[in-house]
Amino acid sequence: MDNKKQPxxxxxxxxxxxxxxxxxxxxxxxxxxxxxMGNFFAAIIGVLWAVLFDWYDGIIxxxxxxxxxxxxxxxxxxxxxxxxxxxxxxPAILLLSYGNYNIWFIPxxxxxxxxxxxxxxxxNIYGLIDSKTYKGLALDNxxxxxxxxxxxxxxxxxxxxxxxxxxxxxxxxxxxxxxxxTPKFAGKWIYVLVIYVLVLTSIFGWFxxxxx
Numbered sequence: 001m002d003n004k005k006q007p008x009x010x011x012x013x014x015x016x017x018x019x020x021x022x023x024x025x026x027x028x029x030x031x032x033x034x035x036x037m038g039n040f041f042a043a044i045i046g047v048l049w050a051v052l053f054d055w056y057d058g059i060i061x062x063x064x065x066x067x068x069x070x071x072x073x074x075x076x077x078x079x080x081x082x083x084x085x086x087x088x089x090x091p092a093i094l095l096l097s098y099g100n101y102n103i104w105f106i107p108x109x110x111x112x113x114x115x116x117x118x119x120x121x122x123x124n125i126y127g128l129i130d131s132k133t134y135k136g137l138a139l140d141n142x143x144x145x146x147x148x149x150x151x152x153x154x155x156x157x158x159x160x161x162x163x164x165x166x167x168x169x170x171x172x173x174x175x176x177x178x179x180x181x182t183p184k185f186a187g188k189w190i191y192v193l194v195i196y197v198l199v200l201t202s203i204f205g206w207f208x209x210x211x212x
Contacts, residue, residue, distance in 0.1 A: 012075075015067070015074075017067075020053050024086060025082045027046050028089075035093050036097055045204050047086060091142060096109050111170060118177060135179055136176050142169070142172045
């Protein structure tokens, strides 16, 4: 039996990458709250920042010196758990809320959450195909695409846009579980993501300000 003393759970909360991950979780929870309340522009802003924090926790972890093996393993598990909330639970609740909690939207919500659980479990075992390639579409792309889609929400009737969201999320779920090689966006792509998040945050903030 291993008698090595186990560290306390909260000792990992002081690890800077994990703090960043938890800020991403907070952003996702705020997004879920606003989605439930029917404030979809605010919900999208929340999940955009969840993506940004999700990218930055890995960047910080790679640059930070002196982290233990246990800190790295814990951080990877924490990141995976938070990804289910940000990229599984959030879009599922957004779909349900936008669909006025119609019973026909429940299967779609299940597919979205099940897809995130299956994909993240698979990734935790097998990882990338190589250092620059995922198998299937990474989950964070789903909410980035969803955010872009909401820029055009005003051009549709509510019922039509709810069906469009449903269809797009089902297509994305299929791509998430596919074996299609997709590039891992890293390195200088972080600057593109920062600009994307800031621009869309400004646009959706302006939408919110101008709502009667």
